[in-house]
Amino acid sequence: MFSRIKEDIKSVFDRDPAARTTFEVLTNYPGMHAIWIHRLSHKLWLADWKLLARMLSTFSRWLTGVEIHPGATLGRRFFIDHGMGVVIGETAEIGDDVTIYHGVTLGGVSWNGGKRHPTLEDNVVIGAGAQVLGPIIIGKGGKVGSNSVVVKDLPANATAVGIPGRIVNAKPTDAAEEKRQAAAKKFGFDAYAVSADNPDPVAKAIGRLLDHMHLMDDKVASLCKEVNQLGGEVCQEALPELRVGEFVEDEKAAAQRRQEHVESFDPEI
Structure with missing residues (x-):
């Protein structure tokens, strides 16, 4: 049990x-x-x-x-x-x-x-x-x-x-769709059964953004590889990992600043 x-x-x-x-x-x-x-x-x-x-x-x-x-x-x-x-x-x-x-x-x-x-x-x-x-x-x-x-x-x-x-x-899930779903799940977009093929325009926009991100990552990786082969030293440091919690904390901090601003406002000024 x-x-x-x-x-x-x-x-x-x-x-x-x-x-x-x-x-x-x-x-x-x-x-x-x-x-x-x-x-x-x-x-x-x-x-x-x-x-x-x-x-x-x-x-x-x-x-x-x-x-x-x-x-x-x-x-x-x-x-x-x-x-x-x-x-x-x-x-x-x-x-x-x-x-x-x-x-x-x-x-x-x-x-x-x-x-x-x-x-x-x-x-x-x-x-x-x-x-x-x-x-x-x-x-x-x-x-x-x-x-x-x-x-x-x-x-x-x-x-x-x-x-x-x-x-x-x-249709069966192919490798590209699996990659998109993994990225969507990482950022929480999968929570309410949102699909890239969903007629919801927001879901479609999210799917396009994920595709764009993956394409840009691949292009940047290829460019770094070519530059390094020519003797350059680029892309040596790993990109920082994105965490949902970081954005949540940023939003909380922004909300706190807005609240402090409202509390400090004097309508008689």
Whole structure:
């Protein structure tokens, strides 16, 4: 049990740059609390203690704002970010390394018994406010954009956006796209299932900027290599690494200066 909790906490650090300490994750991540309580309620459900399982699930909903039916099956390193308003139905099945955000519903579209909720395969990302409905399959590595409504199967490595959800890219990820996604993830652009093929103009702009950065890096590297072969000594020092936290601290400092300026302003002058 404790090894699974340690694994869960590590997955939070891998996917949420706001996480700073283990104690913070243990005490301030309701999505993780809901998952940990669900593991107990799921065991009770399988042991045919269904009323007790439902009562524990209801307590978890009251405590965390996340409703997970005790019959749902959750994989390893599942991460619910923010958590509030998440609903996961009884027959939902979730694979490993899946991430979903607040306001997501994995619901049904029928009152009939049997399988009626979605299956999310490994490495799926569901953006905030998305509704994934019915006994459909979201393929491995699939992404659902924020506020989308998906009622049909999504192939592996595809992205669905809109109402109803439509596929905006279903091609296998090539080396260039992998490089772009790695850079986007580094700077946090990947958090809400933003894709370079997304019709969102902001997503397209981000994709173009990333492509431009990679192209310029390659050109500068080639130029440095040629100059050094001719006897020059350029590009000897590594470029400083960009960290999101540095920009956050700069923004905090700027906000503090603005506040000090407002407080020092005398309207009578």
